[in-house]
Amino acid sequence: MATLFGGAAPSSTTSTTGDTSKDVEVPQNQLPDDSISDLMFSPTNDFLAVSSWNSKVYIYEVNNSGATGKWLLQCQDALLCVGWSRDGTRIAAGDTKGRLYFLDLRQAGSGGDVKPTGVIEKAHEQGLKSLRWFQTGGKDIIVTGSWDKLVKYWDLSTSTEPIGSLQCQERVYSMDVKDQLLVVATADRHIHIVNLNKPGEIYKTITSPLKWQTRVVSCFTDATGFAVGSIEGRCAIQYVEDKDTSLNFSFKCHRQQDPTARDVAKVYSVNAISFHPQHGTFSTAGSDGTFHFWDKDAKHRLKGYPEVGGSITATGFNKDGNIFAYAVSYDWSKGYAANTPQYPIKLKLHPVIGDECKPRPGSKKR
Known part of the structure; x- marks a missing residue:
């Protein structure tokens, strides 16, 4: 079980003002150089996946001292979403061109730069904005939602074609x-x-x-x-x-x-x-x-x-x-012009x- 700083919890307080002084910051040299679009913790392990507009997924191992970069997944275009499978062995990500990427960490080695286990080039006709994994009938299914107004379901164990869709x-x-x-x-x-x-x-x-x-x-x-x-x-x-x-x-x-x-x-x-x-x-x-x-x-x-x-x-x-x-x-709340290199x-x-x-x-x- 991951705990930050591993110490005993302080006594309860009735104050509604929270304290961020003990928050741990991931080192700058392990961060994306463009906006972070999504993040999700593994449901089974102390791993954190982060997607970025710089076309990469960063997977960190979280421990008592913070987070350390574990794997770096290189994709093709700006990423909008990332999600874990229910058993924590795989991640999926979607980009602005409608591609669906997936990575099986059991095939990713002990760490470092990795390539996708697979890519569905035209999962959607427009940006793949959101995705989640769920289980049904003992199978792991990915559901994706896009700017093309479609939701699609994918069983990657059997096919790279969707098994269903919703308009x-x-x-x-x-x-x-x-x-x-x-x-x-x-x-x-x-x-x-x-x-x-x-x-x-x-x-x-x-x-x-x-x-x-x-x-x-x-x-x-x-x-x-x-x-x-x-x-x-x-x-x-x-x-x-x-x-x-x-x-x-x-x-x-x-x-x-x-x-x-x-x-x-x-x-x-x-x-x-x-x-x-x-x-x-x-x-x-x-x-x-x-x-x-x-x-x-x-x-x-x-x-x-x-x-x-x-x-x-x-x-x-x-x-x-x-x-x-x-x-x-x-x-992006203030448009393209406000995205300056100085933005943290x-x-x-x-x-x-x-x-x-x-x-x-x-x-x-x-």
């Missing part, structure tokens, strides 16, 4: 899977909900409860619903079944009061939402360079953390929930200690 109403912007729940968020605020026991059908389509463009969706740990983040500094908690609609709500986050105007707030995009694997609490992170931990059942913010010096583009908890990784890099690129590991991510005492976990 979405618009371009896929974000996607997540938990157990047999697949949630697909597209342009124009459509959200498709799929029961993976029937992957060829859309179970339900809703319009996002948020008024502006969807940036991210993330499934609850118990697969009963999902969180939605938008460009307007709002997050929504949404349950799948109609019987639970009374539990749905939304809240403001990632906003800063304008010091020169009392009634004016600066609004920032919610770029990433990650659920804690044990507690069911969750994080939000945004263009304002802050991250926060929340208890959805108590409708309560657990901790808010100070700005980290740049937009946070991707986040994730490790399998034990005691490490929270976050990537700082340009998120960082990958940091936050040790989750004490009661930072534990549900509020007395709250009922739904």
